[in-house]
Structures are given as C-alpha cells and as structure tokens.
Amino acid sequence: MSGSDRARWAGQWALITGASAGIGEAIAGELAAAGAHLVVTARRADRLGALASRLRSKHGSRVEVFQADLRQPGAARAIFAFTTGKGLEVELLVNNAGFGAFGYFQEISSERLLEMVQVNCTAVVELTRLYVPGMVERRHGDILIVASTAAFQAVPFISAYAATKAFDLIFAEGIAEELRPFGIRVCALCPGSTNTEFQSVAKQPDRAFRFAETAEKVARVGLKGLARGETCVISGARNRWMIASERVAPRNLIAKMAAKMMHPEDARKGG
Numbered sequence: 001m002s003g004s005d006r007a008r009w010a011g012q013w014a015l016i017t018g019a020s021a022g023i024g025e026a027i028a029g030e031l032a033a034a035g036a037h038l039v040v041t042a043r044r045a046d047r048l049g050a051l052a053s054r055l056r057s058k059h060g061s062r063v064e065v066f067q068a069d070l071r072q073p074g075a076a077r078a079i080f081a082f083t084t085g086k087g088l089e090v091e092l093l094v095n096n097a098g099f100g101a102f103g104y105f106q107e108i109s110s111e112r113l114l115e116m117v118q119v120n121c122t123a124v125v126e127l128t129r130l131y132v133p134g135m136v137e138r139r140h141g142d143i144l145i146v147a148s149t150a151a152f153q154a155v156p157f158i159s160a161y162a163a164t165k166a167f168d169l170i171f172a173e174g175i176a177e178e179l180r181p182f183g184i185r186v187c188a189l190c191p192g193s194t195n196t197e198f199q200s201v202a203k204q205p206d207r208a209f210r211f212a213e214t215a216e217k218v219a220r221v222g223l224k225g226l227a228r229g230e231t232c233v234i235s236g237a238r239n240r241w242m243i244a245s246e247r248v249a250p251r252n253l254i255a256k257m258a259a260k261m262m263h264p265e266d267a268r269k270g271g
Contacts, residue, residue, distance in 0.1 A: 008142075008227050010035035015083065015090045017070065017127070018097030020047035023146060023194060026219035027094055028055065037062040039088060041079055042097065043069045064088070070097050071115045076126040089138075093131045095124045095168075096146045100161035103264055113160050120164035125171065132179065140183040144226050145172040149192040149239050153246050156259035165190075169232065176231040188232045189222035192239040 014031050018024040020042035028040055032055040040048050045067040052063040066082045068075040083090055098120045101108045128143060135141025148162070151169040155162040172188035179186055193212040218235045225233030234240045246254050 007034070009092055011037070012091035013037045013039060013083075013088045014092035014094060015039040015041070015079070015127075015131070016094040016096060017041050017068075017079075017123070019051065020044045023189075023191065023215045023218050023222075024094070024096040025051060026215040027096065027144075027223065029216070030219050030223055031092070032059040032061040032063070035059075035061075036092070037064075037088075039064045039066060039079075039083055039090070041066045041068045043067065070119045070123040073118070073122075076123050076130060079127065080130040089134070090131050091135075091140070092142045092144070093127060094144045094146070095127060096144075097123065098146065098164070100158050102158050102262070104157065105159055108160070116160055117164060120161070121167045121171075124168060128175070132175075132184070135184050136179070136182045141185075142226055143172075143175075143179075143184065143186045144222055145169075145186070145188050146222070147172065147188045147190045147232075149190050149234060149243060151188075151190060152243050153251065153258065154255040155262065156255060157262040157264060173231050185226055185229055187222065187226040187230055189218070189225065189235065190232060190239075190243075191218040191222075191235045192242075194218050194235075 009031055014036045016024050016028050016031075016038065019028050019038075019040035021044075024040075024042070028038055028051060032038060038052075038055065038061060040051060040063060042048055045065070048065045048067065052065050055061045055063050064082075064086065066079060068079050070076065099116060101112050101116060124145060128145075131141070132143075145168050147168040148165040150158065150162040151165040153162070169188045169190065172186050176186035191213065195212045195214055213236050221233055221235040234243055
C-alpha cells in the first residue's frame with residue numbers, strides 16, 4: 001500500500017476473520033504495519049495468540065484475539081458481542097474466512113458442503129449486517145470481502161465453492177453501491193491460486209497452483225483496491241487476462257475447460 005492508502009486505517013480498529021493463516025494473516029500484517037488496531041478471529045486460538053504476539057512486538061499494535069468457528073451459526077453474533085462489549089468501533093471489516101472442497105459433488109459430504117455455505121456466505125452476510133449499521137451512523141467505514149477468480153465462472157469439481165464465491169462477489173458489488181452514499185467503501189478481492197493452506201484443505205491438484213501468488217501480494221492488492229474505492233479487484237495480471245477472456249467465451253466452453261483441468265482422475269495420476 002502507498003503511504004496515503006496506509007494512513008486510512010492508522011489508529012482505527014479492523015476485524016479480520018480467518019486471520020490465523022494465509023491471506024487473513026497477511027492482511028493482519030499489512031494493517032498492523034499501517035498502524036491499525038486489530039481484532040483477529042479464527043478457529044485456532046494458538047495460532048491467533050502467536051500472531052497477536054508477533055504483531056504487538058513488531059509493530060506495537062493493539063491486538064485483540066477472539067476464537068470463533070464460523071461454521072457454527074452463533075459465531076458471528078459472538079464476535080460482534082465481543083467487539084461491542086469492549087467498546088471497539090470497527091472501521092474495517094475483513095470477511096476473509098472461507099474454505100473449499102475438491103472432488104465429485106456426490107462424494108463430498110452434505111455436512112461439509114453446508115458448512116462451506118455457512119462460512120463462505122451466511123457468516124459474511126451476518127457479520128456485514130451486524131457491523132454496517134454502526135458504519136452508516138458514523139457515515140464512514142470499509143468492508144473487504146475475499147471472493148475468488150472462481151467467482152466468475154462454473155468450476156467443476158469445486159462447484160459449490162465457486163458458487164459461494166460468486167455469491168460473495170455479487171453481494172459485495174451490490175452493497176458497495178447501496179452503501180456508497182453513506183461514506184462506506186466495499187470491495188470484493190478476487191485472488192487466483194495463492195500459496196496458503198487452502199490447497200491442502202480443499203485437496204486440490206498441484207497443477208491448479210502452478211502460477212500461485214503469495215498471500216502478502218494478494219493482501220496488498222486487496223487493501224489498495226479498497227482504499228481507492230474499487231468495488232472489485234482481481235489480483236495478478238494473468239488472472240485479470242483470464243477473466244477478461246472468459247467474459248467473451250461461451251460459458252459451457254469455459255466450464256468444460258475447467259472440468260478438464262480440475263478432473264480428479266487426472267489429479268490421482270499426479271497431473
């Protein structure tokens with residue numbers, strides 16, 4: 001981020017979900033370096049504690065830790081109660097938590113699929129709905145929603161994940177226009193393959209990550225886009241070219257090409 005971008009959140013409170021690893025952890029680092037105060041939340045309390053200690057030591061940041069599992073329906077309300085109870089005015093909400101599942105749809109458990117919808121969609125809507133009224137009252141605030149390049153087309157073998165990210169993208173772009181008159185900025189960050197734990201958790205093939213970016217680079221792109229008032233930002237020139245190409249190609253052709261790249265049988269052969 002540039003100096004002016006960084007100054008936007010200096011001395012302000014930012015809430016980051018899924019902050020224990022990957023893009024969420026990188027966003028926390030960028031914001032701490034910019035002088036922001038942080039509320040970090042995720043399932044793994046030990047990792048959150050280590051992150052908080054590291055950011056306090058390196059940047060002198062004020063960091064609050066709250067362990068929460070957004071797969072559970074009451075988690076978003078618990079996070080909101082925590083920040084409200086401490087009197088923290090959240091200026092920046094980063095809806096980053098999310099996960100995917102790779103494979104044939106019928107072989108992925110219903111529980112896993114519904115948990116994905118809960119974390120990637122329901123929790124995003126609920127947290128945003130909880131924090132927006134305060135931002136509207138103050139007439140300022142920012143929201144970053146981490147979507148994906150998978151949001152722009154069907155992606156067989158991660159079909160449910162791609163659908164949840166399409167939801168995030170459309171949701172972010174819609175409320176960005178609703179909330180703009182109230183001084184609130186909303187941006188969907190759409191990274192492509194990124195070097196995080198996502199691949200191992202989703203069990204995706206290595207070939208889908210040949211051109212992966214670093215989480216730190218993706219974090220900088222997202223925060224820069226948000227600070228500049230963009231409603232959607234795609235990280236990486238290659239990813240931007242890919243999305244532009246997909247917009248002019250037949251949708252069924254794109255889905256067939258994605259199916260060939262992501263096919264589980266090819267993955268088992270080491271593709």
